[in-house]
Amino acid sequence: MNKSKNKIMPSKQFLKVPKYISGEHAIEGQASITKLSANENLNGPSEKIKNIYNSLQDSLFEYPESDHLSLRQAISDVYNIDKEKIFCGAGSDEIIQLLCRCYSQVGDEVIYTEHGFLMYKISAIAAGAKPVKADENNRVASVDNILARVSKTTRIVFLANPNNPTGTMIGLDEIKRLRKKLCPNILLVLDGAYAEYIENYDGGLKLADEFHNIFITRTFSKIYGLGGLRVGWGYGSQDIVNVLNTVRSPFNISSVGLKLAEISILDKKFVEKQRRLNRENRDSLRKKLLALGLEVDLSYANFLLLRFSERQQLLKADNFLKKNGLIARRVESYGLPNALRLTIATGEICNRVHSLLKELLGK
Numbered sequence: 001m002n003k004s005k006n007k008i009m010p011s012k013q014f015l016k017v018p019k020y021i022s023g024e025h026a027i028e029g030q031a032s033i034t035k036l037s038a039n040e041n042l043n044g045p046s047e048k049i050k051n052i053y054n055s056l057q058d059s060l061f062e063y064p065e066s067d068h069l070s071l072r073q074a075i076s077d078v079y080n081i082d083k084e085k086i087f088c089g090a091g092s093d094e095i096i097q098l099l100c101r102c103y104s105q106v107g108d109e110v111i112y113t114e115h116g117f118l119m120y121k122i123s124a125i126a127a128g129a130k131p132v133k134a135d136e137n138n139r140v141a142s143v144d145n146i147l148a149r150v151s152k153t154t155r156i157v158f159l160a161n162p163n164n165p166t167g168t169m170i171g172l173d174e175i176k177r178l179r180k181k182l183c184p185n186i187l188l189v190l191d192g193a194y195a196e197y198i199e200n201y202d203g204g205l206k207l208a209d210e211f212h213n214i215f216i217t218r219t220f221s222k223i224y225g226l227g228g229l230r231v232g233w234g235y236g237s238q239d240i241v242n243v244l245n246t247v248r249s250p251f252n253i254s255s256v257g258l259k260l261a262e263i264s265i266l267d268k269k270f271v272e273k274q275r276r277l278n279r280e281n282r283d284s285l286r287k288k289l290l291a292l293g294l295e296v297d298l299s300y301a302n303f304l305l306l307r308f309s310e311r312q313q314l315l316k317a318d319n320f321l322k323k324n325g326l327i328a329r330r331v332e333s334y335g336l337p338n339a340l341r342l343t344i345a346t347g348e349i350c351n352r353v354h355s356l357l358k359e360l361l362g363k
């Protein structure tokens with residue numbers, strides 16, 4: 001009997017899906033570590049959020065709101081956008097997956113940028129589509145290179161702005177140029193996971209009102225300090241939102257996640273404070289690292305990408321930081337074998353990163 005005939009096999013495209021490897025979160029034999037590998041907000045959420053979290057115990061037996069209305073209303077109030085065009089997902093990861101599942105299939109192509117967030121490629125393959133890489137210019141997305149990769153079968157273009165792991169971004173005028181040159185039947189997804197870190201930047205929400213074929217994704221995992229809750233949201237045409245709502249599971253976000261995300265987004269002062277702290281710590285650390293002779297691009301997000309001249313030096317730095325309890329993120333899988341990504345934490349931790357690297361580099 002042919003044994004493989006009896007084997008339970010997944011659909012063909014799932015055999016080719018590369019696994020997303022997240023940043024390390026522990027060091028063997030070391031009890032006290034600081035994780036700088038996942039771009040979380042190490043300050044965590046506000047005291048108000050922690051108190052509300054404690055008060056939610058009595059309602060844990062209830063299913064969450066299936067239509068996410070309270071959270072959508074809060075997002076709509078904060079950004080002055082149409083609540084019917086808001087979609088909520090279990091992190092923006094889920095939204096990226098759903099977009100690929102709903103808008104691409106076998107025979108289609110999905111464009112992502114050279115050092116773009118890995119979930120675009122993974123989600124495209126899982127949908128059966130072919131991921132197509134568009135080169136960047138010195139780690140900055142290039143509209144012309146994206147346009148050059150468009151074919152008759154392109155269905156989606158993903159662009160993280162700012163991008164992870166580079167921290168770089170392009171202006172909304174460039175994005176508008178991209179949108180105008182793309183065929184109208186190609187969906188342009190603007191990933192704004194780090195948009196809140198930039199002052200006076202709406203992440204493209206207004207563009208999504210102007211163009212029915214732009215979809216924005218956002219998250220509560222970064223500036224809001226709620227990565228553990230898995231809540232994200234998207235904004236775009238009602239047609240797209242309707243499709244995503246039909247395909248998602250009915251209770252995709254927990255009641256705790258929905259409630260805390262709703263309260264968080266209304267707390268504009270908290271966001272402003274986190275933005276300011278991040279900018280101060282990030283820009284001061286970058287200056288000091290540049291003075292050590294490291295190459296560090298201007299970052300618009302809550303992390304820095306440190307580039308070393310040789311791989312050996314990168315490995316040394318990574319190990320040295322680890323030995324001292326700091327976990328950075330290696331980014332070989334993003335096509336950056338000599339770089340290390342570091343989340344911006346408190347001023348104290350940033351100072352520690354600087355003094356350790358200074359010691360290592362003998363400066």
Ligand SMILES: Cc1ncc(COP(=O)(O)O)c(C=O)c1O
Binds near residue numbers: 163
């Ligand atoms: C650019 C970008 N998009 C999306 C995500 C996914 O975030 P989440 O699923 O936590 O909302 C991340 C996470 O690191 C990211 O860096």
